[in-house]
Amino acid sequence: MSTIEIKNLSFGYDGAVTNIFDQVDLNIDTNWKLGLIGRNGRGKTTFFNILQNKLAYNGSINHQVNFSYFPQKIENKEKMTYEIIDDLNVGEIWEVERELTLLGTDTSVLWRSFSSLSGGEQTKVLLSLLFAQEGSFPLIDEPTNHLDSLGRKQVAHYLKTKKNGFIVISHDRAFIDEICDHILAIDKNQITISQGNYSTYQFQKERQDEYEQNKNEKLKKEVGRLKQTATKKAEWSNSREGEKWGKPSVKNSGGVPDKGFVGARAARTMKKSKNLLNRMDREIEEKEKLLKNIEFIDPLTMNFQPTHHKSLLTVEDLTLSFDGEKLFKPISFDIKPGERIAIIGENGSGKTSLIKALLGQFNGDIQGEITHRAQETWSIVRQNYEVNTGTLKEFCLTNHLDYQEFLSNIKKLGLERDLFNNKIETMSMGQRKKVEIAKSLTLETPFYLWDEPLNYLDSFNYEQLEEVILLTQPTMLFVEHDETFINKIATQVIELEKY
Secondary structure, eight states: OOEEEEEEEEEOOTTOSSOSEEEEEEEEETTSEEEEEOOTTSSHHHHHHHHTTOSOOEEEEEOOOEEEEESOOOSOTTSBHHHHHHHHTSSOHHHHHHHHHHTTOOGGGGGSBGGGSOHHHHHHHHHHHHHTSTTEEEEEEOTTTTOOHHHHHHHHHHHHTOSSOEEEEOSOHHHHHHHOSEEEEEOSSOEEEEESOHHHHHHHHHHHHHHHHHHHHHHHHHHHHHHHHHHHHHHHHHHHHGGGGOSOOTTOTTSSOOHHHHHHHHHHHHHHHHHHHHHHHHHHHHHHHTOOSOOOOOOOOOOBOOOSOSOSEEEEEEEEEETTEEOBOOEEEEEOTTOEEEEEOOTTSSHHHHHHHHTTOOOSEEEEEEEESSGGGOEEEOSOOTTOOSOHHHHHHHTTOOHHHHHHHHHHTTOOGGGTTSOGGGSOHHHHHHHHHHHHHHSOBSOEEEESTTTTOOHHHHHHHHHHHHHHOOOEEEEOOOHHHHHHHOSEEEEOOBO
């Protein structure tokens, strides 16, 4: 057993008004299977970067472990997967094959180009690389992205049976619940470690939230009462100022006010009044600081523009193939206005390849017919959005977006105002996903094409997207693994069946 000892950790990005971490003390046992949870933008990936010494911080972090990180950055995705393993020099091929087998994945994926693998297959390859490194302490960032329900179960079982500890970031509550024995929660105003799985944490958190909600209601009433009293005191103080030129004083028989006498009295009264107001302002500020950890969610807006077309997209007897190997059995569908079609299927069944084919970006062979209408105005959410760069303002100019509407949506999605002037390429994956989502919501469009929109988002964002889609009733085709989202949103479900 060893310990990661963190003392007085403080960190904030340049230009930010507040720190992400402020004098944090933590002791983490490296035998723990620790789930790191919290809303996007709270600093989960930043915490991983700090542990890896990628960011300068104040305080001290003492440990005797070598950290390894998932997902690893792959420079050339067109290379064969076994070549990438050699380039990274993190383990022998046989060790990676052993881990892939434990993950229920055919080792033949090593002899395909990394770019040709499905998102789920890429995830399992990168996890195999991570655990092929002997003696390292894994930092695992969102491993369930791109995985279907079977893949999530396989990865959960794989991590649960590992003897060594790790820290894992995930918004998948069922996944965290199954594999973790401790929870590190970055909440709105505090960071806590609790023993037990996610359900244990959630039970304790709900009880704490209920207590804080009741306390917050009392505090809000008290703050309101104090502000009302302060306003009355300020008005009274201002009226006393007028005494310097007020009604004639009885002591002055000539009918002209004794300015010296009245002015001195008013000055003393005003001094007492201002001292009282200052004390009340401090009390209000102290009370407002006590309003904590309850989350509030604002509704999003969607710039859907209905079309006169009777059909937006028609697919007839379509199948795709790489090197003569077909990905899925032929499919046909016709999307009419107001319909929302969900594409589902196992990892590797060709869901993302289908999206690429619909956009004219598929590099393999296409059999069948695809008929688009108004494609130039489609609004797209991609799995790979690393091309999004620059500040938010520059990004909006490049993509012809209404800047204020874009900012409104991205702020509601939870991106902190402090980050508005940061470069997109310096943001966390969750923050960059919010840029992609906010772009799609802001664009005027008759049709949405979304490839796994929930990846890297938190449960609050899930609810926001469900709400705005059900309210707006747009025309959509989307790929997603989250069954709850599909059941709420889709008007039709099409399953891709492997050949």
